[in-house]
Amino acid sequence: MVYLTRLEHFNAAHKLYNPKWSPEKNEAVFGECANDNWHGHNFNLYITVKGEVNADTGFLMDVKKLKVLILQYVIEPLDHKNLNLDVPFLKDKMCSTENLAIAIWGELKPHLPENVFLHCVKIFETPRICVEYFGN
């Protein structure tokens, strides 16, 4: 078993706001992240896949193909977007980095080749804040 990681990046606006709560409760829980007019981040995304090395190629998978899958299914819908308003797979979800990692897992997993398994979705929201999701 080997693990292969590809780093991509995107930037986006978002806010943390629960529409079921009062503005006061949102402010109390989410603080400045609840700013009605949004704020934003440069997100760094690490996608790790795992599996066995193919004897003929020496590859777990062609990393160029992994890049194309990440760009098509993850970066294209997210980059330079408003996560709350513009992204179909985040509709009606709280746009925390935790939920973003779980949603990216769901978008990417169905498109991986046979015998290549998604291991980890890791997102740095800032250089100091990071979330990992392993699918369970």
Add this chain to the structure above:
Amino acid sequence: MNEKVAVFRKEHFNAAHRLNNPNWTEEKNQSVFGKCNNPNYHGHNYELVVKLVGIANEETGYLMDMKELSTLIKKEVLEKFDHKNLNLDVAEFKNLNPTAENISKVIYQILRNYVNKELQLQIRLYETERNFVEYPA
């Protein structure tokens, strides 16, 4: 002998913005600013480096007390910019496109009012890890 020294203070903030010229058509905005023109905004983690150059005070050995510089940047810049929408929440960008170039000029103008006039001031602003500007050049 050149006695000048430079000191640097790094800070960071994050914000939403969009690039748009209201005097242009939507087509022209889209053509020039592309995805940065998204009407729903996008955002960045900005890294700010404030550079001061001058001659250190003989009695303290300091160009400027870095704690005071840190407090000044937090109070006058970060409190206005951090977790904000630059277009909507920051008065200086009401009629000014919040490009990295213009943000660095605005930060310079804010801080210039407070930093000792005998010290040179320069702003370096990273919009992403790969895109950054300096003002004055």
